[in-house]
Amino acid sequence: MYFYLLVQFLLLTLFTFTFTILQFLRDFFFFIFSLVVLYNLKLLLLHSSIYNSMTTSYRWLIEILLEFDQDSRRAFLEFCTSCGRLPTGGLQALNLKILPEQPGRMLPRSRACANTLFLPDYPNKNEFERYLKLALHDSHGQFEQE
DSSP states (O other): OHHHHHHHHHHHHHHHHHHHHHHHHHHHHHHHHHHHHHHHHHHHHHHTBSOOTTOHHHHHHHHHHHHSOHHHHHHHHHHHHSOSSOOTTTHHHHOOEEEEOOTTOOSOEEEGGGTEEEEOOOSSHHHHHHHHHHHHHHTTTOOSOO
């Protein structure tokens, strides 16, 4: 009887330990993947815009894009380029330019033919995200609109 309980306890401990290791490995690989995506995204946007990594709008855009789900990211690509997929060559081949918008405008706008995104200045990240989502949603299927 005690032997049976001991074996059961050891198997349960082994299972719990194995499950914990698998969770750790999953989280670790997700973290590494996120760093690679973040690095590529920052590199793409940094080299193709007048913004730099210290600019608030630049940091907010990176954070918001990383928080977006796949459909929202696709909508962002479609908004900026009129195509919901990355070109052959991935992020490096996209050549997305990010420029400041004229004062007085509230919604981001794009020039899809030139892969250019114009971003107004916003007082906080929540307002930035709200207007970006509004622009993505309202421009569905319409490009180069003023």
